[in-house]
Amino acid sequence: MAVQSTRNLWRIGQTVLGIIFRHPVPGTSIIPILPDGRIVLIRRRDNGRWAFPGGMVDWGEDVPSAVRRELMEETGLELVKIRRLVGVYSAPDRDPRIHSICIVVEAEVQGKIEIHDTLEVMDIQAFPLNSIPPGEMSHDHDQQLQDYLNGLTTLA
Numbered sequence: 001m002a003v004q005s006t007r008n009l010w011r012i013g014q015t016v017l018g019i020i021f022r023h024p025v026p027g028t029s030i031i032p033i034l035p036d037g038r039i040v041l042i043r044r045r046d047n048g049r050w051a052f053p054g055g056m057v058d059w060g061e062d063v064p065s066a067v068r069r070e071l072m073e074e075t076g077l078e079l080v081k082i083r084r085l086v087g088v089y090s091a092p093d094r095d096p097r098i099h100s101i102c103i104v105v106e107a108e109v110q111g112k113i114e115i116h117d118t119l120e121v122m123d124i125q126a127f128p129l130n131s132i133p134p135g136e137m138s139h140d141h142d143q144q145l146q147d148y149l150n151g152l153t154t155l156a
Contacts (some may be wrong), residue, residue, distance in 0.1 A: 023088065024099045028066050029141065031086060032077055032109040034060035034126055040113060041132070042074055043123035046140050049138035052145075053121075054102070063103055071107065074121050075115035082107050087147050087154030094140040104144050 029052040032040040041050045053074040055155065057066040068079045086104040115121045118127060127133075129149070147154045 005155045014099065017113060024092075024101045025090050026057045026063075027055055027100045027102050027143055028057065028063060029102050029104040030067050030071050030085065030107045031104065031144070032071060032075065033083070033106060034109060038126035038128055039132065040075055040077065040109065040124060040126050041137075042121045043125075045118075045120055045122045046137055048122070050133055050136055051141050052104070054104075055116050056100070060115055063096040063105075067105060071109065073117050074115075075109075075124055076112055077109040080108040080110050085110060086144060087152065089140055089154070089156050091140065091156060096139075102140075102144075104148075106148060 006086050030075055031052055034040060040053070042053050043049070045049050053071055055066070055070045055074070057063060058069075061069070064082060067082060071077050083106040088101065088103050090101045092099045095098065113124050113126065117123055132145065137145065143156070
């Protein structure tokens with residue numbers, strides 16, 4: 001009886017671990033637009049490349065709350081409003097660390113730019129649209145930027 005109970009518990013444990021670790025993780029990327037129209041990018045500490053601020057959606061958190069939190073944590077900026085959905089990006093290889101589904105939004109922001117998370121962010125800069133470093137962005141953020149600039153709403 002104890003052996004059967006242990007086997008059943010093990011099967012349940014395997015199922016739960018499979019559900020947790022074999023499913024994509026939801027996250028966000030924010031295209032922060034300052035009042036003067038510049039886009040704010042962070043330089044990631046892990047690979048030295050430019051990226052949109054963003055991160056994983058925490059347990060019990062909705063996407064707008066994650067956008068607000070990640071924006072503040074990484075840039076010190078406050079969310080004024082989410083302007084539009086730019087896209088949902090789900091390619092299994094879009095993030096070299098894990099399979100993540102990234103919900104990208106354009107956001108109107110305000111405040112003082114400052115690094116709050118020095119473990120993830122090594123630099124922050126605001127770029128005019130015509131000065132964004134081409135081909136130097138992390139993950140699939142070059143594609144996200146192009147879709148944004150082309151006014152698309154992408155499901156990829």
